[in-house]
Amino acid sequence: MKMLLRYFIKAQWKKIVLLIFFQFIATFSQFYGIFIVGKLLNLTLKGIDLEFLGYYEIIMIVATIVTILAMSAVFYFAVNIASSTGYDIRKRLFHVYANAPIEKVHQFKATGLMSRTTRGMYTMRNFIFNVLGFLSLIPFVFLVLYLDINYMSSSLGYVYLILMAMILVFVYMILRYACDNYFALKRTFASINFLFRQGALLIDNIRLNNKQQYEKKEFQDAIETSYATSLDYSK
Secondary structure, three states, rough: OOOHHHHHHHHOOHHHHHHEEEEEEEHHHHHHHHHHHHHHHHHHOOOHHHHHHHHHHHHHHHHHHHHHHHHHHHHHHHHHHHHHHHHHHHHHHHHHHOOOOHHHOOOOOOOHHHHHHHHHHHHHHHHHHHHHHHHHHHHHHHHHHHHHHHOOHHHHHHHHHHHHHHHHHHHHHHHHHHHHHHHHHHHHHHHHHHHHHHHHHHHHHHHHHHHHHHHHHHHHHHHHHHHHHHHHHOO
């Protein structure tokens, strides 16, 4: 997890800033749209004229459009960051493999090399995308809710901040656990996959060897029969 955080801060900070910016716009417009819907219901019950209601309806439509555009931008940058991260890590791995001594290269397992440079990178990309999608949403939802609660009561606002601090610590622990165990689990599956392939290849080799031994025995019997028949004719 620390490696990923250092990489994001160093190589992907510009895209992350844009992702945070559009996530803030999307979250704010969503909550503002919800506020407008409540306002419309309130005005409708009070019997306000339709001309005044039309003004809020236009604002709600604009907020919806802004939300859709901002969320599209968020998903675009999340996918871009995840893809760039996966391909960049794969490029670094290939650089390490290409500059390794020959005796070390011979120690690499072909299945493990394939898993870490192709399928493993796609898995990491999807994992980063899912984490970014949810993680970038958390602070802005907390912020908007805090502003609303603090507007109603400052005491409730302080209680909310304490609860949010505890929740953020819990989220960090869960995220760290997910990062550490997710890739460890992938390595375990890669090892199991390798052992399964080795077992399958061993069974195929045994079967092929048995077939060759059987064919060899049949061929040897045919030679002996042919020799014996030729010997009888020569007599």
